[in-house]
Structures are given as structure tokens and as C-alpha cells.
Amino acid sequence: MSLLIKDxxxxxxxxxxxxxxxxxxxNELRPIMMEVGVIPNADGSAYIEWGGNKVYxxxxxxxxxxxxxxxxPDRGILRTFYRMTTFxxxxxxxxxxxxxxxxxxxxxxxAIEPVLFLExxxxxxxxVFIEIISADGGTRCAxxxxxxxxxxxxxxxxxxxxxxxxxxxxDGKLIIDCSGDEDKSGEADLPCAISWYNNQIALLQFDxxxxxxxxxxxxxxxxEALEKIRKLQEEALKKRYIDVRDHLKNxxxxxVTTNNIExxxxxxxxxNQNGGDQTE
Amino acid sequence: MEVEDIDEFDINQMKDKEIVIPGEVLSEDxxxxxxGRGTTKQGNKIISLFVGxxxxxxxxxxxxxxxxxxxxxxxDKVIGVIIDKNPxxxxxxxxxxxxxxxxxxxxxxxxxxxxxxxxxxxxxxxxKFSVGDVLIVKITQADRLHHPExxxxxxYLGKRHSGKLIEIPPPKIPRIIGRKGSMINLLKEMTNCNIxxxxxxxxxxxxxxxxxxxxxxxxxxxxxxxxxxxxxTDRIKDFIINEKTRRGxx
Numbered sequence: 001m002s003l004l005i006k007d008x009x010x011x012x013x014x015x016x017x018x019x020x021x022x023x024x025x026x027n028e029l030r031p032i033m034m035e036v037g038v039i040p041n042a043d044g045s046a047y048i049e050w051g052g053n054k055v056y057x058x059x060x061x062x063x064x065x066x067x068x069x070x071x072x073p074d075r076g077i078l079r080t081f082y083r084m085t086t087f088x089x090x091x092x093x094x095x096x097x098x099x100x101x102x103x104x105x106x107x108x109x110x111a112i113e114p115v116l117f118l119e120x121x122x123x124x125x126x127x128v129f130i131e132i133i134s135a136d137g138g139t140r141c142a143x144x145x146x147x148x149x150x151x152x153x154x155x156x157x158x159x160x161x162x163x164x165x166x167x168x169x170x171d172g173k174l175i176i177d178c179s180g181d182e183d184k185s186g187e188a189d190l191p192c193a194i195s196w197y198n199n200q201i202a203l204l205q206f207d208x209x210x211x212x213x214x215x216x217x218x219x220x221x222x223x224e225a226l227e228k229i230r231k232l233q234e235e236a237l238k239k240r241y242i243d244v245r246d247h248l249k250n251x252x253x254x255x256v257t258t259n260n261i262e263x264x265x266x267x268x269x270x271x272n273q274n275g276g277d278q279t280e
Numbered sequence: 281m282e283v284e285d286i287d288e289f290d291i292n293q294m295k296d297k298e299i300v301i302p303g304e305v306l307s308e309d310x311x312x313x314x315x316g317r318g319t320t321k322q323g324n325k326i327i328s329l330f331v332g333x334x335x336x337x338x339x340x341x342x343x344x345x346x347x348x349x350x351x352x353x354x355x356d357k358v359i360g361v362i363i364d365k366n367p368x369x370x371x372x373x374x375x376x377x378x379x380x381x382x383x384x385x386x387x388x389x390x391x392x393x394x395x396x397x398x399x400x401x402x403x404x405x406x407x408k409f410s411v412g413d414v415l416i417v418k419i420t421q422a423d424r425l426h427h428p429e430x431x432x433x434x435x436y437l438g439k440r441h442s443g444k445l446i447e448i449p450p451p452k453i454p455r456i457i458g459r460k461g462s463m464i465n466l467l468k469e470m471t472n473c474n475i476x477x478x479x480x481x482x483x484x485x486x487x488x489x490x491x492x493x494x495x496x497x498x499x500x501x502x503x504x505x506x507x508x509x510x511x512x513t514d515r516i517k518d519f520i521i522n523e524k525t526r527r528g529x530x
Contacts, residue, residue, distance in 0.1 A: 043347075043349070061349075062349060063377060064379075117329065120424075121377060122425060123378075123424075123425060124377050152301065155330060155331070155349065155451070156348075157302075157318075158303070158329060159302070159320070159322065159327065161303055196303055197322055198322075234301055237301045237331055238299050238301060238331075242299060244506055244509060248515070
């Protein structure tokens with residue numbers, strides 16, 4: 001019995017009921033889950049599950065640059081590493097970084113760099129390591145969303161968040177948030193990122209055929225979808241701290257002065273001993 | 281990161297402070313408010329740069345970050361670990377962007393250096409400390425472009441031969457100290473431990489027994505996770521008392 005999973009995509013991507021293969025509407029997003037502070041040894045980290053995508057991002061720095069000649073005396077530098085694990089796609093991916101990975105690392109860096117205050121850290125480097133555990137279309141968008149969360153968690157000063165999503169065209173219809181199959185056999189793919197502090201486009205790539213009207217309509221749909229994802233990002237960043245507060249909300253402190261600690265301990269000990277005797 | 285910060289972490293505050301994220305609009309009223317620390321002006325708005333707590337003091341809008349690295353400042357006492365040495369200097373990891381530099385001449389008192397009978401350069405070697413040693417040092421010189429210069433001359437400074445070293449995020453250090461040192465005094469009294477808290481996020485502790493030290497470490501980690509909540513001191517008091525009973529420490 002073969003253990004290989006066949007990598008075939010169906011002919012029709014939109015069913016007769018007007019829904020997509022995974023049952024979504026044309027402008028519906030896949031379920032998204034984000035978490036911050038998942039890697040204890042990193043200075044900042046984040047995790048995202050976006051449909052079938054599972055991505056970790058870890059931030060280290062600002063720290064010293066090696067090799068030293070890469071350092072800039074007037075500003076810090078940003079390095080991003082987009083890597084896919086060998087098991088993230090249906091056929092084994094060779095682990096060496098290829099042309100595609102280098103390109104995506106570069107575009108993520110170019111999208112993120114303008115919002116960071118790297119001039120506060122001259123002669124140093126901030127490194128973002130993005131590992132894709134599972135890939136299912138639109139990984140570069142997921143990577144941008146998760147990388148900015150990890151940077152915010154690391155305490156790197158920034159003007160605002162960045163959010164990304166891909167639009168596309170499948171069977172002559174405009175869709176939002178392409179899945180893996182739609183990415184491969186669709187007619188067009190349009191990943192787009194927006195930096196929210198000035199509402200400008202941070203990333204725009206295009207592949208396929210679309211007319212100008214469709215393009216404009218896609219951008220409108222993208223902005224609508226990005227607003228939703230942005231809210232999830234904001235929640236994820238705050239959740240880490242709000243959870244602790246909520247947990248402590250019903251806590252009623254007993255006021256104890258340091259003078260009567262010993263009495264308190266003695267009485268507690270007695271209580272415990274009594275309690276212990278009863279249970280035994 | 282000194283007196284002002286400790287004041288901002290007001291332990292007696294009745295209300296939790298608002299948690300803000302980068303890019304969040306803190307105020308649109310630029311006539312009455314000025315962007316303070318951790319904020320910037322974007323158009324006619326004041327926005328936050330960090331994930332942190334929003335604090336308004338007088339007419340300044342500040343954001344206290346909840347995470348971030350330590351920036352060396354002149355005069356700070358920090359705990360460093362020697363990571364490298366050569367015949368003329370030691371390199372110390374001080375939990376900052378760059379390693380600190382400690383020169384042998386800065387480890388000896390000036391009066392000692394010129395004492396009679398000492399050959400020239402007797403103190404100019406790096407044999408005194410070895411790699412891995414934990415030192416409490418003071419920063420004598422620090423700026424954005426150079427490695428910080430360190431010294432071991434001063435009160436409480438020098439090599440630590442015993443005790444334990446723990447690390448927490450540097451922005452949470454003011455919470456360990458508390459308002460006018462209230463929290464640190466509480467910890468010292470209740471656990472019978474010596475504590476030395478430094479601005480780079482490292483804490484050196486030494487107690488009379490192992491149980492007390494472990495209790496103190498657990499308490500510090502509790503403070504770290506609950507640093508952004510109110511009513512912390514009372515909760516910590518309760519925690520220590522309960523834990524003492526549970527663990528059977530007197």
C-alpha cells in the first residue's frame with residue numbers, strides 16, 4: 001500500500017451551490033487562530049493557524065551583527081528567514097532554502113521594515129525566523145501577519161501592525177483567501193498587505209489574468225477581509241495579559257501585616273495538622 | 281528606569297490600567313496632551329509604539345512596555361556574566377544589545393594601584409576572574425554606538441561567590457521593587473533572603489536555606505506573570521504565607 005498522498009486538484013473549484021470546495025462563500029475567510037508568546041527561549045514569538053497553514057515565528061534581538069561588515073552605523077538591520085519544513089507540503093520539500101524561499105523572505109522584510117523604529121538600534125540586528133509547519137496556500141500572508149505579532153511581542157517599537165491576505169480568481173469568479181488548490185489551479189492570485197498606521201499597501205504581488213475592474217473589486221474585498229484579521233491580531237496581542245487579569249478578577253486579598261505572620265503560620269499549621277488527622 | 285518608573289507602577293492603584301498595542305490611538309487631543317515615552321505623533325493623533333500599559337501623567341501620554349530589551353544607562357548597577365577574556369579585558373554578558381567591557385584597572389581601587397612595593401602593572405592582568413563568573417558591576421559609560429564600560433569599584437559591587445541568579449523581562453523590574461521599595465522589603469522580610477535587583481532584568485538572591493530560596497524564586501516568577509495587575513502586594517503576601525504553610529517552612 002502506498003503511503004504517498006496524491007497531489008491532484010479537482011477540475012471545478014466552485015460547486016453548483018455557489019460554494020467553494022471547503023464549503024466557504026466566495027468572500028469568506030478560513031478559520032484563523034493566533035497566539036503570542038509560544039516560544040519561551042525567544043525574545044518574542046507567535047503562532048498562527050490559518051486554515052491548513054500552521055506557522056511559527058520567533059524574534060531574536062536586537063543583538064550584535066555577524067558578520068560585522070553587515071552592520072549599519074546609523075540604523076539596525078532586519079533579517080527575516082522564511083523556511084518551509086520538509087513535511088509541510090504533500091511531497092517532501094528539500095530543506096535547503098531555494099529561490100522561492102529567498103524571495104519570500106525578502107518581500108516579508110520589505111513589507112515589515114518601514115513600520116519598525118530600527119534607527120534606535122544602530123549596529124545591531126533583529127532576526128525573525130518563520131517556520132512553516134504545514135502549508136495550504138497563502139503562506140506569505142500568514143507569515144507577515146505572524147511575524148509582526150512576534151515583533152510586537154518582543155517589544156520592538158513599531159508604528160502599527162501589518163495584515164495580509166490573498167485574493168484570487170477561480171472559475172471566473174473573484175474569491176478571497178485562496179486555499180492551496182485554488183492557488184494552484186486558479187486563474188489569478190493577488191496577495192496584498194496593508195500597514196495600518198498610514199493605511200498604505202505594504203505588499204502587492206500579482207500572478208494571473210484579471211481586468212482592471214476585477215482588480216479594483218478585489219482590492220475592496222481585500223480591505224474588508226483585512227479589517228477582520230486585524231481585529232484577531234489585536235485580540236491575540238492583548239489576550240496574553242488580559243487572561244491573567246481575568247483569572248485574578250475575583251481574587252479577594254486578605255490583609256495581613258508582616259507582624260502577625262508567625263501567628264498566622266502557627267494557626268495555619270495547627271489547622272492543617274487537625275485537618276490531616278481527620279482525614280487519616 | 282528609576283524613581284519615575286517605580287511611581288508609575290502604583291501598587292495602591294484601584295483600577296487596572298488599559299493595555300494598548302502598537303499603532304493604537306491613545307489620544308486625538310493634541311492641544312491638551314503631549315506624546316511621552318513609548319508613543320509618537322502620527323498626523324493629529326498620539327499612537328502607541330509598544331504592547332504596554334497606558335499611563336497619563338500631567339499632560340504626557342506614556343506607554344510602559346511590558347516586554348523589551350535593556351538599554352544600558354550610565355550609573356546603573358547590573359549583573360553580568362563573563363563570556364570571554366583576553367590579556368587586557370573581560371567581556372561581560374549584561375543582557376543588553378552589546379556585551380560590556382571590564383578592564384583590569386577598573387577592578388582595583390585607585391589607592392591600591394599605587395601602593396608601595398607593587399611592581400608596575402601588577403593589576404593589569406585578567407587573571408582575577410575567569411569565564412563564567414557572576415559579577416555585579418556598574419556602568420560607567422554607555423551610548424548607542426559603543427560597548428558599555430564597566431567597573432567593579434563601589435558599594436555592593438564585585439564577584440559573587442555564592443547565591444542564585446534568575447532572569448525576568450527587564451520592564452518588569454520596577455514591579456519587583458515596588459513603590460519606594462515596598463515589594464522588595466516584603467520579599468526580604470518574609471523569605472529571609474538577600475536580594476539584589478538590577479535594571480537589566482537579573483536578580484541575585486541568597487538565602488539561609490534552599491527552601492526559602494526556592495520560595496522566593498517562585499514568588500518572583502508569580503510577580504512577573506502578574507506584573508500588569510493591581511493589588512499585587514496583598515496577593516503576594518497571601519501567596520507566601522500559603523506556600524510557607526504548604527511547604528512547611530517556618
